[in-house]
Amino acid sequence: MALFVAENLRKRFGARVVLENISLSIEEGSVHGIMGPNGAGKTTCFHVLTGHHRPDGGRITFDGRDITGKKPHQIARLGVSRSFQIMNLFDDTVVIENVILALKQFRRNGMNLLRDVFSDTKLIDQAIDVLDQVGLAHRAWEKAAELPYGERRALEIAVALAPEPRIVFLDEPTSGLGTEATRALAVLIRKLRARYTIVLIEHDMRFLFDLADRISVIHWGQVIDENTPDELQSNKWVARSALGEVA
């Protein structure tokens, strides 16, 4: 069954139509890719799907519930998590604190816990478990600012996983990463797919074709194509391009 469904989403900023007609159906347990050229509306699409922008038309359902027009925190509480294109980390704190702040348990207890987060072993154990999922457990007590770029990206994913979401939206996770770090990220996402439904907005088509079960191609604010990587690659113009050599 589809876990997350968007139907005919429309978004306008003044006279400019940014999303003309977006429909997506994301299966539970899959990696769903979203790709498109610059200015195609990918990021706006993410903002609308996660409640950061309200759509002018259309419907979004998550696990059968209508979440159209709900606030980001309400959507997040239901089990939808996201990362941002621009890193959102607390640099002055240690790695584990970034994760603790995003834990469901921490949020439930409210900010009064802030004084003694490090004395709550339950929170620490949970945070270590999340860091372990992204391969950062050994860095837990280092300063976030001191992590290399690729590990910062992994930490950002850990922050998105901390609230125990069912679906995670990752916005251009490979941006700024070198070949080696991109490869490591692919390994990480492959590992996470057993546990989460993952939506990836990506610029790096090789990365996406390699990882995604299905890909929606967005251009002109619309889904211009949607298929499995194999089917998309069988298109004769795709076969003629650099993408044709990916497989």
Next chain:
Amino acid sequence: MTAMLEVRNLEKIYTKSRFDRTPTFRLTADFTVEKPGIVGMMGPNGSGKTTLFELITGSNAPTSGEVAVSGRNIHKVRTDQRDRLAIHYHQSYQVRHFRSWKPNVMMEPAGSDYPMLHLFDEPQFNTQDGYIGFMLDFFRRLREEGRLVFLCVHPNERFHLEIVEEICESFVFVNKGSVTSLPDYASLLAHEPARAYLGDLLTECAA
């Protein structure tokens, strides 16, 4: 059956200034596209292609004549709903703005949610990234869904001609403000101004 697009005795005259009415540019067009499909549009720079697009989508007002999209006179539809009938996908963010003096409450609603007419103004065709294939599939899907697609191309590479030959069923050629409609690719290649415009690309194709 209502035609998808009717351009009737359309004329747009640009003059030197509001006071000096000496015409500097004149565009005339009169053609009909009956059914959903994919129409290629070509013509040299400055021949009036963008002006024609603007007149068809209703962002620019004609001096005289009419444009009917799916039977609806586009210039009588509320300005904020015209893109629900005919949408212009610009080649860049440089959209020219025009004023309309008649208030929207005095005009008609579009009566459509998703545009009937889609005008693509020189989409970026690049053989490297593979998007061409997805774009062409999209144009075909729009046609199957009963939409009319206008594809404006400025061919400067051989594969651009391959694209239009593959996807466009008919053509509109704009030259010095006059618009000629051509029923297929063969008649485009037989049209003298089009031959002059395409020039070397044609000899490369034959080679």
